[in-house]
Amino acid sequence: MAKRRESRTSQKSHEDDLRLENALEGKEQPIYNVPQQYNGLPVINVPQRRFGPPPIDKQSEEYRVHLEQMEYINKHSELKPRFDSMLTHRLMQTVHGDQRHPQHPYQDVYLLTYDQAYIHAFLLLHENSHEHYTYLICHGISHQIEDLSSIADRFFRDFGNVLIIDYRGFGNSPGKQSERGAYIDVQTAFDYLLTLDTIDRKRIVVYGVSMGVALVIQLATEPHNSERIHACILENGFTSFQAAASERSIVAKLLPSRVFSVGMRSIDKVHEFHVPVMYLIGLNDRMIHPKNTKQLYEATVNSKHCRLEIYADAGHTNVKDMPDYIKRSYRPFMKAVWKVHHPDDAIPQPPILVIDHGKSRTVSVDDYLDEQVYHVPSTDLSSCSFLFCQK
Template sequence: MSKRRNSRSSRKSNEENIRLEHTLEGNEDPIYNAPRLYNGKPVINISERRFGPPPINKQSQQYKTHLQQMDYINKHSELKPVFDSIFTHRLMQTVHGDQGHPNVPYQDIYLLTYDQTFIHAYLLLHENSHEHYTYLICHGIRHQIEDLNKIIDRFYNDFGNVLIIDYRGFGNSSGRQSERGAYIDVQTAFDYLLTLNEIDSKRIVIYGVSMGVALAIQLATEPNNSENIHACILENGFTSFKDAAADQSTFAWFLPSKIFSVGMKSIDKVHQLHVPVMYLSGLNDRTIHPKQTKQLFQATTNSKHCQLEIYADAGHTDVKQMPDYIKRSYKPFMKAVWKIQNPDQTNLQPPILVTDHGKRRTSSVYECTEQQIQHVQSTNLSSCSCFH
């Protein structure tokens, strides 16, 4: 019985690899007969949303852009999963904490990737979602989205709209863990955001932590993506997967790179980052040495704006939870980015914090002139611009 089970598992894995290869090579047609539900949750077919109903116009600029993105993924994940190192499996093992769900309104959905993998996602939108920044969160190697409800709540309550996904093989997402697969998953999530009318596609911020930094860098360095990324915030990333392994075991440093089935060589890509970037580093990080974040920062030479924020008391994933993070790092960075992205200053900056948005609406009442108040009293309340 176990042999039969292993045979089925092996055959399924092989089919996944073939679909992945075909997608990266541009030989896989978008799927239109996908199920509407997976694990009882709605499935969103990204190919259909992006390319429209069949038949696909493969000469369209949208489809040509898709092929360029797949080619970029293929070129920057050259290591094929031939060798399955003990170090790779140890580092890729997800550690589950107390499973939970966001305590704020959210959509529990699956995104169907270009190679037919079902990616579990939470989408959180404010009622006035178009007025806020939208954060695509790329979590670390030892987490799944159901472990991160407190972080999700924090981003929603303080920073804006949120989309967070589990990469293939993580949490409830289908498929097997792989570098190239994870790149496709994050690209799929980003493409989904670009199809949402409820958000402003020019205000998307990519937030990566640990391994998520490598995924964010991959996404942001693809030329077709950068114009739609407002900024990146990257917390305690590594220069390459092998370097991360070396921090866990000195022996890994002496092993050849080809023995690892994951490359994630961010240090070779960051010079292609043109979007504004803020690197966050915790000096108490016991998982990835802080020097790796510094090396990424120093190699990011072509960004419109790049800064490094070092926190002496922070560890591997808690820089954003430091008491002075918002005032010291986050607000100044977002204000600087807005000035760079809007040099003509004709557009008003959206609220940097959701809480600021509430204060702005309340305080604006007191900005009304006496004449405006009298006018409002004699007409309709909504006619005063101060109340919008």
């Protein structure tokens, strides 16, 4: 009985892998024949938005780019279903349940991914959405979208438009979590933003925290995405999934890397980072050692603009909530990023914060940006003393 059950499980796993492989190669057409609703919410068919109505033009430039993006995802994914173990899932702390909703007006939707998964999302757009920056928010290991509804509200109130998703297997997104699946989910969400006429598609900022940092790095280091992302903000990430797991479990520390079904080896990719990026460290982080972010920063050698900000009193997910975050880190970074994209100053920078939009017509960006330079006192970080630094 046990052998038959194991055989059925193995066969189903093989069928799922084959179905995914076919979908990524464009051999599977039912992406166009999906219900318009899932769990009572509208379904947005991202593949159809990107490639148009069937049949897919497989000779098109857009489809060629898509295949290269999927190849990049497969290249950086751990594809070992037999090691898709209980240990890995426990470390990922998948959570399901009913969700809180943002306080601000939002659209509650499902996005159809390229491999026919459904991912739940909140989209928050300002009335004058095209005037604002747009933020794609990638959450962490133990979060689900309901935990971040307050963050979505905060980003919407202060920073601009917001798209926040739950990866498959988290929150109200069905399916089984995997490294490859999470990468596809984030790529799908980003591509969805690129289909929206209501936003400025040249001002998309991708924010990641914890595991979300690994997903943002995967997205932003893919060559076709690199020129489409305005900037990345990365808060307390890890160099690899095993490095993060080893700090939570003695067993994980002793196991060889090949037994993990999640790799997320960001340290192997950040040298391909060309997008402007700001790394944030909270020295009171009890989940992921701050040295991980330091190592990622030091390995980011090709970014157009790279910045590291260290907060002595911040923890794992609250650097952006520090009282001086906007003045000390966010505004200077966003101003520097604009100069990277517009070195000739031919185009004046729009207001960086939503709260500044009310005075944007009468006050120039230089008038309300604080030019003060902040220096962080030297701090011992695992026998490495270093200062606030900017490349």
